[in-house]
Amino acid sequence: MVVTTSQPESSAAGSAARKNRRKITRKNAQPASSAQNADEDQEMDVEPSASNITDQQAGFDNDGDDDELIIDVDPLQTTSAPAFPPLAANADKTRLKSETRRIAIPPHRMTPLKKDWINIFGPLTEILGLQVRMNVQRRCVEARSSKETKDIGALQKGADFVKAYALGFDVNDAIALLRLDDLYLDSFEIKDVKTLHGDHLSRAIGRIAGQDGKTKFTIENASRTRIVLADTKIHIMGSFQNIKVARDAIVSLILGSPPGKVYAGLRTVSSRMRQRAL
Incomplete structure (x- = not known):
């Protein structure tokens, strides 16, 4: 004879009911908490903020003032880089103003x-x-x-x-x-170097010009410049460095240096200029 033992169905049903009760209580607890939070949010929303109060005071308190203009600025609006159209083909050839x-x-x-x-x-x-x-x-x-x-x-x-x-x-x-772009004009007078009068001034002009203009031509060829001797005024045309060489030679002649010494200095300078050109 076989004896079978079976658990009563009431115990299984009771455990399932307990589980269902726990779930129901949890579900009921959540809406209650959410309702509580919603009530708190509503209470917080009822209280106006300081910014709203200032906006109301600024916008609505002065209803009678027509002179005051309120401009709403969107804080989310972002400024973008300006877009320029492309330049035309002849844009670099701008017309110069008449002078x-x-x-x-x-x-x-x-x-x-x-x-x-x-x-x-x-x-x-x-x-x-x-x-x-x-x-x-x-x-x-x-x-x-x-x-x-x-x-x-x-x-x-x-x-x-x-x-x-x-x-x-x-x-x-x-x-x-x-x-050429690197040519300039330089002008000065003999009195700018040394104050001379009478025969002393004439002899200084004679030393610069030389016999038949020989000294002036030598300075021009050695320094690669052009010199105009107009009475007591001297005009030199050439590049910046060449003008300096010619001016130094003429100043030496005005101060009384003999032409031979000036020639020697010009030979040295001209040889150095040739070496730099090479």
Whole structure:
């Protein structure tokens, strides 16, 4: 005889009921806590913040003031970099503003200017694209930029060219100012170096010029410059370093150095210049 023992169904049903009770209590506890939080949030929302109070005071307290304008600024709005359209192909060729220069011509240079006017007028119009005319009443050369002028420094170059001719330089030498960028003009007087009067001044001028202009030509060839000796004024045209060499030689002659000593110094300087060129 077989005896089977079975557990009562009431115990299994009781354990399942206990589990269901725990789940139900947990589920019921959660909505209660959420309801509590919702009530607290509502209570917190009821209280107005300081910023809202200030906004209300600023915006609504002055309803009668029409002069005050309130602008709402979006704090989330971000500024982006400006977008510029691309430049045109001819943007770099901007039209220059029309400018005018007047270069005075000394009375003793008026006759040479009339003879060489074609040689002066041509380079200014063809190379630089300037508009040039001779004002006879004012005794000056007037130049101005035009739509054909492409270089921004063309007017200054043209003024230096005419000024060099007015000082006494040859036209072919003055044209170098238009073609080269590192040429300059330097002018000074003998009295700037040493105060001389009478025969002492004449002898200083004679030492600079030399017999038949030999000394002046030697200084020009050694220093690669051009020199104009106009009474007590001396004008030098060349590069910065070459002008310094020529000026030092002329100053030595004005102070009384013999020409032979100056020649020796020029030979040394010219040899050094050749070595640097190589």
